[in-house]
Amino acid sequence: SIIFAGIGELFGALFIGALLGYICSFFSWLVKTREELLIYILGLILLDIGLSIALKVSVLLSSMMMGLMLINLARENYKFFEVLRSIDAPLYLIFFILSGAHLDFDILYSMGIAGILYIVFRTIGKVYGAKIGAKISKAPKSVENWLGLGLMPQAGVALGIGLVAK
Numbered sequence: 001s002i003i004f005a006g007i008g009e010l011f012g013a014l015f016i017g018a019l020l021g022y023i024c025s026f027f028s029w030l031v032k033t034r035e036e037l038l039i040y041i042l043g044l045i046l047l048d049i050g051l052s053i054a055l056k057v058s059v060l061l062s063s064m065m066m067g068l069m070l071i072n073l074a075r076e077n078y079k080f081f082e083v084l085r086s087i088d089a090p091l092y093l094i095f096f097i098l099s100g101a102h103l104d105f106d107i108l109y110s111m112g113i114a115g116i117l118y119i120v121f122r123t124i125g126k127v128y129g130a131k132i133g134a135k136i137s138k139a140p141k142s143v144e145n146w147l148g149l150g151l152m153p154q155a156g157v158a159l160g161i162g163l164v165a166k
Helices: 002-026 034-054 059-073 075-085 088-101 106-136 141-151 156-165
Strands: none
Touching: 002 034, 002 059, 034 059, 034 075, 059 075, 075 088, 106 141
16 A cells, blocks of 8 residues: 555656646746746746645655646747746745755764765765766766766755655
């Protein structure tokens, strides 16, 4: 039953995101101004979050699916993302504040050596994985040297997944 619950949560989130992405794209012709577009997309994002929470499915996955559907249904849907770029800094701030509010630093002490090993091997994996990928793709030397370290602070999705797992 646990496996079926997980599958239901996964496909439920995908269904909600796909449905709302389709609805957002379908009714986009009604929106005329940039301000209306911002209200429209924020309303649909909040609807997605509310439905996901009410149906106990992954908010992160349903939101990603909504964006995927929206951008791939029609070329002109890029305008949604351009409007969101104008206010993305406060959205990121809210996300990281809410993510940080759920962090329990006491868990780091209780994880002990396993937590330290995780951090060490994650760092090694990112740095050397990026270095190997850059060599394979024949990227410039600066990319090869710095890409791995540039990936280290990219923890937004990891924090989101951690909140889902919690």
